[in-house]
Amino acid sequence: MKKPLILVTNDDSIVAPGIRFLISVMKEIGDVIVVAPDSPQSAMGHAITINNTLHIDKVNLDKDIEHEYSCSGTPVDCVKMAVHEILKRKPDLCVSGINHGSNSSINVIYSGTMSAAVEAGIEGIPAIGFSHLDYGWGTDFEPTKEYIKKITLEVLEHGLPEGVVLNVNFPKTEEEPIKGIQVCRQAKAAWVEKFDKRTNPQGKEYYWLTGEFVNLDKGEDTDEWALKNGYVSVVPVQFDLTAYHAIQTLNSWNLK
Amino acid sequence: MKKPLILVTNDDSIVAPGIRFLISVMKEIGDVIVVAPDSPQSAMGHAITINNTLHIDKVNLDKDIEHEYSCSGTPVDCVKMAVHEILKRKPDLCVSGINHGSNSSINVIYSGTMSAAVEAGIEGIPAIGFSHLDYGWGTDFEPTKEYIKKITLEVLEHGLPEGVVLNVNFPKTEEEPIKGIQVCRQAKAAWVEKFDKRTNPQGKEYYWLTGEFVNLDKGEDTDEWALKNGYVSVVPVQFDLTAYHAIQTLNSWNLK
Numbered sequence: 209m210k211k212p213l214i215l216v217t218n219d220d221s222i223v224a225p226g227i228r229f230l231i232s233v234m235k236e237i238g239d240v241i242v243v244a245p246d247s248p249q250s251a252m253g254h255a256i257t258i259n260n261t262l263h264i265d266k267v268n269l270d271k272d273i274e275h276e277y278s279c280s281g282t283p284v285d286c287v288k289m290a291v292h293e294i295l296k297r298k299p300d301l302c303v304s305g306i307n308h309g310s311n312s313s314i315n316v317i318y319s320g321t322m323s324a325a326v327e328a329g330i331e332g333i334p335a336i337g338f339s340h341l342d343y344g345w346g347t348d349f350e351p352t353k354e355y356i357k358k359i360t361l362e363v364l365e366h367g368l369p370e371g372v373v374l375n376v377n378f379p380k381t382e383e384e385p386i387k388g389i390q391v392c393r394q395a396k397a398a399w400v401e402k403f404d405k406r407t408n409p410q411g412k413e414y415y416w417l418t419g420e421f422v423n424l425d426k427g428e429d430t431d432e433w434a435l436k437n438g439y440v441s442v443v444p445v446q447f448d449l450t451a452y453h454a455i456q457t458l459n460s461w462n463l464k
Numbered sequence: 465m466k467k468p469l470i471l472v473t474n475d476d477s478i479v480a481p482g483i484r485f486l487i488s489v490m491k492e493i494g495d496v497i498v499v500a501p502d503s504p505q506s507a508m509g510h511a512i513t514i515n516n517t518l519h520i521d522k523v524n525l526d527k528d529i530e531h532e533y534s535c536s537g538t539p540v541d542c543v544k545m546a547v548h549e550i551l552k553r554k555p556d557l558c559v560s561g562i563n564h565g566s567n568s569s570i571n572v573i574y575s576g577t578m579s580a581a582v583e584a585g586i587e588g589i590p591a592i593g594f595s596h597l598d599y600g601w602g603t604d605f606e607p608t609k610e611y612i613k614k615i616t617l618e619v620l621e622h623g624l625p626e627g628v629v630l631n632v633n634f635p636k637t638e639e640e641p642i643k644g645i646q647v648c649r650q651a652k653a654a655w656v657e658k659f660d661k662r663t664n665p666q667g668k669e670y671y672w673l674t675g676e677f678v679n680l681d682k683g684e685d686t687d688e689w690a691l692k693n694g695y696v697s698v699v700p701v702q703f704d705l706t707a708y709h710a711i712q713t714l715n716s717w718n719l720k
Contacts, residue, residue: 253510253540254573262659262671281673284509284574288673292657314586316705317510318540330570330654362717371652372707374714391714393706396627398586401548403518415518417544442719444710449572450649451628454700458630458647461618463698 212238212300212364215290215328219249219283219307219320222267222276226306229349230338231270233356234303237364241299242270243290245320246278250309252320254327256288257281264289283324291331301364302328305338305376306349306356312339312377312431312441313395313423322375326447329373334363336374341435342381351386352378355440359389368444375443379435387438394443395430397423468494468556468620471546471584475505475539475563475576478523478532482562485605486594487526489612490559493620497555498526499546501576502534506565508576510583512544513537520545539580547587557620558584561594561632562605562612568595568633568687568697569651569679578631582703585629590619592630597691598637607642608634611696615645624700631699635691643694650699651686653679 214234218227222244234240246265263280270276277294279286287302307321316322321337328335338356340347359376368374375394379386401419408414423432431441470490474483478500490496502521519536526532533550535542543558563577572578577593584591594612596603615632624630631650635642657675664670679688687697 248515251512251514253508253512253579255509255511256507256574256673258507258673259504261662262673263668264671285673288657289659289671293659293661293671314703317582317586317703318512323509326573330573358719362719366713366717369707369710369713372710389719391711391719393708393711394704396704401544403545403549405549406517412519415520415545415549417512417514417518417541442714443705444707444714445705446707446710447570447573447705448650448652449631449699449701449703449705451625451700451702452649454625454628454702455647455649457622457625458698458700461622463614463618463645463647 214238214240215299215302216240216242217244217283217286217304217324219245219252221245221248222278224308225345226308226340230303230306233353235272237360240273241275241290241295242273243277243279243286243294245283245286246280249282249320251318252282253318254284254323255282256284262289283320284327287324287327299333302333302335303338307339308345309343310339310341310377311337311375312435313397316375316394316445325373326445330447334368336360336363336376338376340378351381355386355389359442371446371448372444375445377431377435377441379438384438386440390434390439390441392431392434392441392443393429395423395432396425397421397432470494470496471555471558472496472498473500473539473542473560473580475501475508477501477504478534480564481601482564482596486559486562489609491528493616496529497531497546497551498529499533499535499542499550501539501542502536505538505576507574508538509574510540510579511538512540518545539576540583543580543583555589558589558591559594563595564601565599566595566597566633567593567631568691569653572631572650572701581629582701586703590624592616592619592632594632596634607637611642611645615698627702627704628700631701633687633691633697635694640694642696646690646695646697648687648690648697648699649685651679651688652681653677653688
């Protein structure tokens with residue numbers, strides 16, 4: 209059987225331990241090409257670079273991989289660049305991550321990792337974003353390996369429904385081993401922001417965005433519940449954002 | 465009756481003609497506060513600024529508006545800053561735009577304008593993003609005025625379903641007047657990217673992202689159809705990205 213062609217990207221930059229681990233796992237499954245940001249691009253959402261130039265550099269961080277590139281753009285730029293400029297054929301799969309930090313619940317919207325996966329989905333490529341709740345660069349990713357392989361092989365075998373990509377998050381594992389996998393919905397949650405206001409040496413005020421994550425969802429079918437209870441969460445994510453249930457409501461308004 | 469408090473933002477920057485026009489319309493409806501980017505932030509998606517500082521400056525571009533601020537951040541940063549740092553109470557409405565250029569169909573995902581509206585929605589504020597297919601800064605926005613007022617007043621009267629914001633796009637109007645409003649779903653579409661490869665004065669290659677928009681959807685209930693046929697498109701947009709229809713499929717896989 210021909211080996212699948214797997215595009216690997218992330219948002220923490222091409223040198224982050226998370227992507228290096230993901231590359232090592234993907235090498236056991238297929239032929240790997242890496243196109244990832246040359247600097248951290250966390251929280252870039254679905255940003256693309258239209259008012260600036262883009263640069264790519266061929267790098268060789270892994271001697272087994274012939275095609276490895278660092279890119280000056282966002283995670284979404286990396287996917288576009290890989291598919292439309294670097295690769296001769298469409299990859300069979302795109303994996304993004306492992307992100308250093310959670311992309312569960314509402315975080316999916318801010319996430320560069322997940323936006324890369326969504327972009328691949330828009331391009332018709334089966335795609336999975338992987339993230340780990342433990343954001344440290346010293347995180348032990350070894351316990352995630354069997355789950356990454358299992359999910360990836362299932363996606364390669366079955367494909368994904370049209371217009372759907374997967375958002376996979378791993379729980380913290382210092383205290384107990386991973387219990388298994390749960391297919392979930394996105395929990396309802398929000399960030400309650402606090403701005404840390406400071407004064408620069410010239411006397412001008414500036415701010416750092418900080419905030420507290422608040423889970424507003426008591427459901428036991430959510431990603432937040434699964435992660436809190438030691439499971440890997442798998443949320444199918446769509447990029448048709450239409451709120452179909454609201455169309456009838458809006459049609460009852462006086463808009464004509 | 466107390467006047468509604470309306471937060472106005474955009475992604476083309478605080479001096480763009482689109483936001484100045486939107487401000488002028490909102491002044492007829494409520495008390496206006498403006499917090500908008502100090503430089504263009506198009507295609508920033510749902511990016512937020514976490515690895516850099518944020519600055520705000522009180523400006524006075526409109527003598528009628530007491531609270532007008534330019535912000536160094538993304539459109540989403542502007543909304544967070546307005547709600548959590550500048551405003552004493554939650555606004556009754558957030559409007560974003562008028563964007564210079566389309567945010568219909570898949571463009572909703574890349575759009576800073578719509579991400580600002582979505583962020584307001586996450587914060588529980590009814591929100592509308594307005595965009596005009598004619599991206600020129602010389603666009604005549606006057607024909608959009610009655611529609612902006614109608615949609616805004618309906619939202620203020622009825623509120624919006626929980627977890628839903630509106631994506632409103634205006635058709636080009638040089639050739640014929642606007643025909644009315646259509647409530648639509650997001651058309652299935654994609655950008656076929658082409659990278660314009662150049663060489664810098666030092667001999668190093670670089671790229672500009674260009675591309676062609678391709679509507680893959682023949683439906684007559686889509687935003688693309690409405691806009692092509694001279695209607696204002698109104699798409700209800702949700703930020704619960706769960707593909708509920710795919711959960712059963714995934715549960716049938718060998719993931720346990």
